[in-house]
Amino acid sequence: MQWLVSVHLMSLQVSWIVEDKFVKKSFQPETLQKIEREKQKYPDKLSALLPTLWWAQAEFEYFDTETMDYIAEVLGISKIRVYEAVTFYTMFHRKPVGKYHFQVCHNIACSLLGAEHIIQYLQKKLKIELDEVSKDGLFSITRVECLGSCGTAPVLQMNDRYYENLNESKIDFLIEELIAGRIPETL
Numbered sequence: 693m694q695w696l697v698s699v700h701l702m703s704l705q706v707s708w709i710v711e712d713k714f715v716k717k718s719f720q721p722e723t724l725q726k727i728e729r730e731k732q733k734y735p736d737k738l739s740a741l742l743p744t745l746w747w748a749q750a751e752f753e754y755f756d757t758e759t760m761d762y763i764a765e766v767l768g769i770s771k772i773r774v775y776e777a778v779t780f781y782t783m784f785h786r787k788p789v790g791k792y793h794f795q796v797c798h799n800i801a802c803s804l805l806g807a808e809h810i811i812q813y814l815q816k817k818l819k820i821e822l823d824e825v826s827k828d829g830l831f832s833i834t835r836v837e838c839l840g841s842c843g844t845a846p847v848l849q850m851n852d853r854y855y856e857n858l859n860e861s862k863i864d865f866l867i868e869e870l871i872a873g874r875i876p877e878t879l
Protein backbone atom coordinates (compact mmCIF):
# COMPACT_ATOMS: atom_id res chain seq x y z
CA MET A 693 0.00 0.00 0.00
CA GLN A 694 2.79 2.34 0.95
CA TRP A 695 4.52 1.54 -2.34
CA LEU A 696 1.34 2.34 -4.32
CA VAL A 697 0.96 5.68 -2.55
CA SER A 698 4.56 6.64 -3.37
CA VAL A 699 4.10 5.77 -7.03
CA HIS A 700 0.94 7.84 -7.15
CA LEU A 701 2.64 10.84 -5.53
CA MET A 702 5.54 10.55 -7.96
CA SER A 703 3.24 10.58 -10.96
CA LEU A 704 1.44 13.63 -9.58
CA GLN A 705 4.77 15.40 -9.19
CA VAL A 706 5.90 14.48 -12.70
CA SER A 707 2.66 15.67 -14.28
CA TRP A 708 2.89 18.93 -12.30
CA ILE A 709 6.42 19.50 -13.63
CA VAL A 710 5.33 18.68 -17.17
CA GLU A 711 2.33 21.01 -16.93
CA ASP A 712 4.41 23.79 -15.39
CA LYS A 713 6.94 23.55 -18.21
CA PHE A 714 4.26 24.26 -20.78
CA VAL A 715 2.45 27.05 -18.95
CA LYS A 716 3.04 30.03 -21.21
CA LYS A 717 3.95 33.34 -19.61
CA SER A 718 1.40 36.04 -20.05
CA PHE A 719 1.09 39.65 -18.89
CA GLN A 720 -1.96 40.77 -16.93
CA PRO A 721 -4.52 42.31 -19.34
CA GLU A 722 -3.98 45.81 -17.87
CA THR A 723 -0.22 45.51 -18.40
CA LEU A 724 -0.79 44.49 -22.02
CA GLN A 725 -2.91 47.62 -22.45
CA LYS A 726 -0.14 49.79 -20.98
CA ILE A 727 2.36 48.21 -23.36
CA GLU A 728 0.10 48.84 -26.34
CA ARG A 729 -0.28 52.50 -25.33
CA GLU A 730 3.49 52.80 -24.93
CA LYS A 731 4.08 51.30 -28.38
CA GLN A 732 1.72 53.88 -29.93
CA LYS A 733 3.83 56.75 -28.56
CA TYR A 734 6.84 56.04 -30.75
CA PRO A 735 7.53 55.45 -34.43
CA ASP A 736 9.80 52.53 -33.44
CA LYS A 737 8.39 49.77 -31.18
CA LEU A 738 11.86 49.27 -29.72
CA SER A 739 11.36 52.53 -27.78
CA ALA A 740 8.76 50.77 -25.62
CA LEU A 741 11.27 48.14 -24.52
CA LEU A 742 12.61 49.67 -21.27
CA PRO A 743 9.21 50.49 -19.73
CA THR A 744 7.99 47.06 -20.77
CA LEU A 745 10.95 45.44 -19.03
CA TRP A 746 10.11 47.30 -15.82
CA TRP A 747 6.52 46.11 -15.94
CA ALA A 748 7.69 42.60 -16.80
CA GLN A 749 10.03 42.52 -13.83
CA ALA A 750 7.22 43.64 -11.54
CA GLU A 751 5.06 40.76 -12.80
CA PHE A 752 7.51 37.95 -13.47
CA GLU A 753 10.26 38.93 -10.94
CA TYR A 754 13.15 37.96 -13.20
CA PHE A 755 13.96 37.27 -16.83
CA ASP A 756 14.47 33.72 -18.00
CA THR A 757 14.69 32.95 -21.71
CA GLU A 758 11.00 32.18 -21.96
CA THR A 759 10.09 35.57 -20.47
CA MET A 760 12.47 37.46 -22.77
CA ASP A 761 11.11 35.62 -25.83
CA TYR A 762 7.56 36.43 -24.77
CA ILE A 763 8.42 40.14 -24.41
CA ALA A 764 9.95 40.16 -27.91
CA GLU A 765 6.75 38.60 -29.23
CA VAL A 766 4.52 41.14 -27.44
CA LEU A 767 6.57 44.08 -28.69
CA GLY A 768 7.07 42.67 -32.17
CA ILE A 769 10.85 43.08 -32.00
CA SER A 770 13.71 40.61 -32.36
CA LYS A 771 14.64 38.48 -29.33
CA ILE A 772 18.22 39.72 -29.38
CA ARG A 773 17.09 43.31 -28.63
CA VAL A 774 15.42 42.04 -25.44
CA TYR A 775 18.40 39.84 -24.46
CA GLU A 776 20.89 42.67 -24.94
CA ALA A 777 18.89 45.17 -22.84
CA VAL A 778 18.28 42.69 -20.01
CA THR A 779 21.89 41.57 -19.85
CA PHE A 780 23.31 45.11 -20.11
CA TYR A 781 21.40 46.73 -17.23
CA THR A 782 22.06 45.35 -13.75
CA MET A 783 18.65 46.67 -12.65
CA PHE A 784 17.09 43.75 -14.51
CA HIS A 785 17.36 40.38 -12.77
CA ARG A 786 18.30 37.20 -14.61
CA LYS A 787 17.44 34.99 -11.65
CA PRO A 788 15.32 35.27 -8.49
CA VAL A 789 16.41 37.86 -5.93
CA GLY A 790 15.44 38.44 -2.32
CA LYS A 791 12.51 40.57 -1.24
CA TYR A 792 15.20 43.12 -0.28
CA HIS A 793 17.81 43.15 -3.00
CA PHE A 794 21.03 45.04 -2.21
CA GLN A 795 22.99 46.38 -5.15
CA VAL A 796 26.29 47.59 -3.75
CA CYS A 797 28.37 49.96 -5.84
CA HIS A 798 32.00 48.88 -6.11
CA ASN A 799 33.18 51.55 -8.51
CA ILE A 800 36.07 53.91 -7.80
CA ALA A 801 34.64 56.41 -5.29
CA CYS A 802 32.81 53.71 -3.35
CA SER A 803 35.79 51.36 -3.41
CA LEU A 804 38.08 54.08 -2.07
CA LEU A 805 35.64 54.69 0.77
CA GLY A 806 35.14 51.08 1.82
CA ALA A 807 32.75 49.35 -0.61
CA GLU A 808 34.64 46.05 -0.33
CA HIS A 809 34.29 46.10 3.43
CA ILE A 810 30.57 46.92 3.12
CA ILE A 811 30.07 43.97 0.75
CA GLN A 812 31.93 41.58 3.03
CA TYR A 813 30.12 42.88 6.09
CA LEU A 814 26.74 42.39 4.43
CA GLN A 815 27.66 38.86 3.32
CA LYS A 816 28.84 37.94 6.82
CA LYS A 817 25.79 39.47 8.49
CA LEU A 818 23.26 37.87 6.12
CA LYS A 819 25.25 34.62 5.79
CA ILE A 820 24.96 34.60 2.00
CA GLU A 821 27.32 34.75 -0.93
CA LEU A 822 26.98 37.34 -3.68
CA ASP A 823 24.08 36.68 -6.08
CA GLU A 824 22.53 34.18 -3.69
CA VAL A 825 19.15 34.49 -1.92
CA SER A 826 18.95 34.00 1.86
CA LYS A 827 17.05 30.90 3.01
CA ASP A 828 14.12 33.00 4.24
CA GLY A 829 13.89 34.66 0.81
CA LEU A 830 14.39 38.10 2.33
CA PHE A 831 17.84 39.15 1.15
CA SER A 832 20.22 39.04 -1.78
CA ILE A 833 23.37 41.03 -2.58
CA THR A 834 25.06 41.88 -5.83
CA ARG A 835 27.85 44.17 -6.98
CA VAL A 836 27.07 46.96 -9.41
CA GLU A 837 28.94 49.73 -11.16
CA CYS A 838 28.55 53.43 -10.34
CA LEU A 839 25.10 54.28 -8.97
CA GLY A 840 25.64 57.95 -9.79
CA SER A 841 25.92 59.03 -6.16
CA CYS A 842 29.71 59.16 -5.82
CA GLY A 843 29.57 62.23 -3.53
CA THR A 844 27.87 60.14 -0.83
CA ALA A 845 29.97 56.98 -1.22
CA PRO A 846 29.87 54.21 -0.22
CA VAL A 847 26.38 53.64 -1.54
CA LEU A 848 23.94 50.80 -2.03
CA GLN A 849 20.59 50.59 -3.69
CA MET A 850 17.97 48.46 -1.93
CA ASN A 851 15.14 47.83 -4.40
CA ASP A 852 14.26 51.40 -5.49
CA ARG A 853 15.88 53.23 -2.60
CA TYR A 854 19.43 54.56 -2.09
CA TYR A 855 21.32 54.34 1.22
CA GLU A 856 24.44 56.47 1.39
CA ASN A 857 27.60 57.17 3.41
CA LEU A 858 27.39 53.58 4.61
CA ASN A 859 29.16 52.09 7.59
CA GLU A 860 28.67 49.00 9.77
CA SER A 861 26.22 50.58 12.21
CA LYS A 862 24.04 51.89 9.37
CA ILE A 863 24.00 48.41 7.83
CA ASP A 864 23.05 46.90 11.21
CA PHE A 865 20.16 49.36 11.56
CA LEU A 866 18.98 48.84 7.98
CA ILE A 867 18.85 45.06 8.32
CA GLU A 868 17.08 45.23 11.69
CA GLU A 869 14.45 47.52 10.21
CA LEU A 870 13.93 45.38 7.12
CA ILE A 871 13.56 42.22 9.20
CA ALA A 872 10.92 44.07 11.23
CA GLY A 873 9.12 44.88 7.97
CA ARG A 874 10.00 48.58 7.95
CA ILE A 875 11.80 50.34 5.10
CA PRO A 876 13.83 53.30 6.39
CA GLU A 877 13.54 56.53 4.37
CA THR A 878 17.19 57.21 5.02
CA LEU A 879 19.99 56.05 7.33
Ligand code: FES
Binds near residue numbers: 802803842845
Ligand atom coordinates in the same frame (compact mmCIF):
# COMPACT_ATOMS: atom_id res chain seq x y z
S1 FES B 1 31.38 55.17 -7.51
FE1 FES B 1 29.78 54.48 -6.24
S2 FES B 1 28.15 55.79 -6.71
FE2 FES B 1 29.69 56.38 -8.08
